[in-house]
Amino acid sequence: MMKRFALAASLVLALAACQDDQLSRGSTRHLVPIPPATMALMSTKGMSKDDPILIRAYKKESELEVWKRGSNGKYALLKTYPICRWSGQLGPKTREGDRQVPEGFYTVTPAQMNPNSAYYLSFDTGYPNAFDRSFGRNGGDIMVHGACSSRGCFAMTDQNIAEIYAIAREALSAGQRGFQFQSYPFRMTAENLAKHRLDPNIGFWKNLKEGSDTFEVTKDELRVAVGRGRYEFNVDPDAASLVAQKQRQDEQEVADLVAKGEKPIKLVYNDGDTHESFREALANVTGVSDSKLGFVSRTEGISSGPRQIALDDSGREKIETPSTALAFASMREVPASQPETRQAETRVAVTQQTAPVAAAAASASQETPIYKKMFSSVTDLFSTSASQPVAETVQIALAPAKAAPAAKAVPQKRAQAPAKVNVAVAN
DSSP states (O other), X not given: OHHHHHHHHXXXXXXXXXXXXXXXXXXXXXGOXXXXXXXXXXXXXXXXXXXXXXXXXXXXXXXXXXXXXXXXXXXXXXXXXXXXXXXXXXXXXXXXXXXXXXXXXEEEOGGGEETTOTXXXXXEOOOSOHHHHHTTXXXXXXXXESSBOOSSSEEOOHHHHHHHXXXXXXXXXXXXXXXXXXXXXXXXXXXXXXXXXXXTTHHHHHHHHHHHHHHHHHOSOOOEEEETTEEEEOOOHHHHHHHHHHHHHHHHHHHHHHHTTOOOEEEEOSSOBOOHHHHHHHHTOOSSEETTTEEBSOXXXXXXXOEEEEXXXXXXXXXXXXXXXXXXXXXXXXXXXXXXXXXXXXXXXXXXXXXXXXXXXXXHHHHXXXXXXXXXXXXXXXXXXXXXXOBSSOOOBOXXXXXXXXXXXXXXXXXXXXXXXXXXXXX
């Protein structure tokens, strides 16, 4: 019994991550050459298939970039690939089974290339690295692979992973000991940093930005160390000065955006996202498989993208005041007409009004229950009909009656309608 339990537990753990099941052993798809169009692109950029590579991935934008070192010794962007599926939320991976895609700086060695993946082809990102382990983070088998299903991985489709795998294979075969894999929550722009400035992960993301800035300035593979609970990047003094200058410029741009009214937000994903180029196709998937993309995980989580939540200055979700509450807040007391006449004058904001219309309104008011009379002026605020008049006050016209003893006037509520009601239409 214990053996059966252990076997079942190990099977669950195997299915919890993006790992292979050796179904593809004996296949030669890992030997497919780099497509001719991509080889031609390398040539136009002064690169060869043997040159070292570097990969950068961005979760929010759902894009993965392959960079290659050119003849000048600097890395340049070769090609950008759309990510078909990543899971979880923005933020780092911390434990086994949290469905989070890691964020940080990793190294992929030849031993991490997997030609026998159940997801066509794959390579292990190297999570957890020294930084992750310093925080006690666990889990593993976090891959970049084919298909369109993710449990913490980058799913690239079979076609794209075949090309990426071939580019990496040639660089490693030519002598590169391992290529760097940089994973970010989003592109480290001033706009993204301004919008996410109140996120609990902002300190960690600013540390990642240091690495991003260093690469943008030097166009060289980062020399990464871990110390004092953060990533540290070793650069020469001249490069360090340029990086510091870039950071000051970016910080000023963030401050300018905030001063101009850029609101803090939080993005909440149902379970990760997909690149916009895949969204329409995936939104029409009725089952769990698409004819071109293969198995697709949790399609309901990527049909419409993330929810954008506005935050207040403390980083908490803003609570919007309901429109009905605003309507009642605008109500104020107005003096009633003299009770002796038991009649009120009707004032309607229209250019013309005929006697038959007024008589019909008076007759209808006598048959309307009192609770509807109380709220009739409020509901008028939300009318979208252009032809319906908007009443300033509500009048009840009754037949003359005998004089009654004088009574104190009772104030009544009046809902003030705006001159124009704007109706927001969702795009």
